[in-house]
Amino acid sequence: MYVKIEGINKSFLDEKNQPIKVLEDINIDIDKGSFVSIVGPSGCGKSTLLYLIAGLEQTDTGSIYVNGKKVTKPGPDRVVVFQEDGLFPWLTVLENIMYGLKLKNIPITTAKEKALDILKLVHLSKYSQSYPHQLSGGMKQRVAIARSLVTEPDILLMDEPFSALDEQTRMVLHHELLEIWKKTKVTIFFITHNIREAVQLSEKVIVFATRPGQIKETFTITTTKDGMMPDSITLNTEQKILAILQSEIVKVLKEEMGDDYSLKTNQLHHSDRNDLGSHI
Ligand SMILES: Nc1ncnc2c1ncn2[C@@H]1O[C@H](COP(=O)(O)OP(=O)(O)OP(=O)(O)O)[C@@H](O)[C@H]1O
Numbered sequence: 001m002y003v004k005i006e007g008i009n010k011s012f013l014d015e016k017n018q019p020i021k022v023l024e025d026i027n028i029d030i031d032k033g034s035f036v037s038i039v040g041p042s043g044c045g046k047s048t049l050l051y052l053i054a055g056l057e058q059t060d061t062g063s064i065y066v067n068g069k070k071v072t073k074p075g076p077d078r079v080v081v082f083q084e085d086g087l088f089p090w091l092t093v094l095e096n097i098m099y100g101l102k103l104k105n106i107p108i109t110t111a112k113e114k115a116l117d118i119l120k121l122v123h124l125s126k127y128s129q130s131y132p133h134q135l136s137g138g139m140k141q142r143v144a145i146a147r148s149l150v151t152e153p154d155i156l157l158m159d160e161p162f163s164a165l166d167e168q169t170r171m172v173l174h175h176e177l178l179e180i181w182k183k184t185k186v187t188i189f190f191i192t193h194n195i196r197e198a199v200q201l202s203e204k205v206i207v208f209a210t211r212p213g214q215i216k217e218t219f220t221i222t223t224t225k226d227g228m229m230p231d232s233i234t235l236n237t238e239q240k241i242l243a244i245l246q247s248e249i250v251k252v253l254k255e256e257m258g259d260d261y262s263l264k265t266n267q268l269h270h271s272d273r274n275d276l277g278s279h280i
Contacts, residue, residue: 001064002187003030003155008062009050022048026062028206028215030189033153035181035225037190037198039241040208040216041252043112046191049213050157053189054080076104079153083160085144087132093119097147104151105207118146121180138169142176149180155187158279163193174201178225190199195241199234201225207241210248210255217244 008026011019015071021047030036038046051057053064055074064071066078087096094115101111119125122142132140141161148156162170178201181188194199198205209216219241223233230238 001029002032002034003028003189004063005049005053006054006063006065007030008049008064009060010045010052011060013072013154023052024214026213026215030187030204033185033187034121034204035188035190035202036204036206037192038200038206038208039192039195039245040213041210041245041248042193044208044210045213045254046208047159050080050159050189050191053155054078054157056080077154078157078186078201079148079155081144081148081156081158081161085132085137085140087140087143087147089132092129092131093124093135093143096132096143097150100147100151114150115146118150120185121149122146122176123180129136129274136169137165138173141165141173145177145180148185149184153186154191158190160191160193162197162246170197177201194232195238195245198229199237199241200230205237207242207244210251216248217241258273 005026005028008023010023011021014020026049027251028036038049040046048057052059053066053071055071055078058072066075071078088099091099094112096180098108098111099113101114102108106114113273116125116128122145124139124142126144127139127143129134134145143157144160161174165173174197177188180186188202190198190201199219199221203225204223205219205221207216207219208214219237221234221237223231
């Protein structure tokens, strides 16, 4: 198994120094080159799990192995792509992409060659000399993805990377991300609130229950992936996941707003083919 997440438990201290359990007995196996998504209610520990894999947080108990090696700290084999692009505004697109290579002391000509290659992959060659403020949100996020890929990591850890983008741009980026995934064979671990996004992009969707985050159900998605219009299998799986999450979200809301809170079903959004689908 390429990534093995074994018996993870994780707590944080709240403002009164009391431990709050965020993840409970999480076990996940991820194949090399696969695309796995996590969906779940807000606060169920999705980002925490991603940071644990990245080595940015430590487990209380349990271990994570990548390629047989225990994760204890961040490493060049794992890079995180955040919701915000995090580009340096004073550097051009090309310089932003070359930045990580410079830190690794890669000779400038090789770094430039690699950066230009990766820019081609995200279809932004024309913008190599532009500055981030001259690009749209979607373009900036493509640069951020290119910057993550240029150091040739084995795993892309993506934390809601498209949630700040409009729906049309998201659709384009879905298509692009799938192309990149197929070409580079990078392993992708993807967190999203958008159920359709998860189902359309991933081979495996893991649904988390509310805090402490536990795995509620895992779906294997076998449809051909092109990021375009959803087929009936996608829509059907989306409905199933939405139904599971509805009961989990009611639990969260009751915890936050009191037992008499009731959720009207139309407060959770489901639609068919005309937009990007159900989100939570
Ligand atoms: N460093 C920290 N210190 C204390 N509590 C934390 C810390 N990081 C996360 N938490 C708490 O852990 C819980 C899980 O947070 P996390 O961000 O992993 O959830 P999430 O499922 O990604 O949420 P969302 O979908 O809203 O982004 C939350 O209650 C959060 O406040």
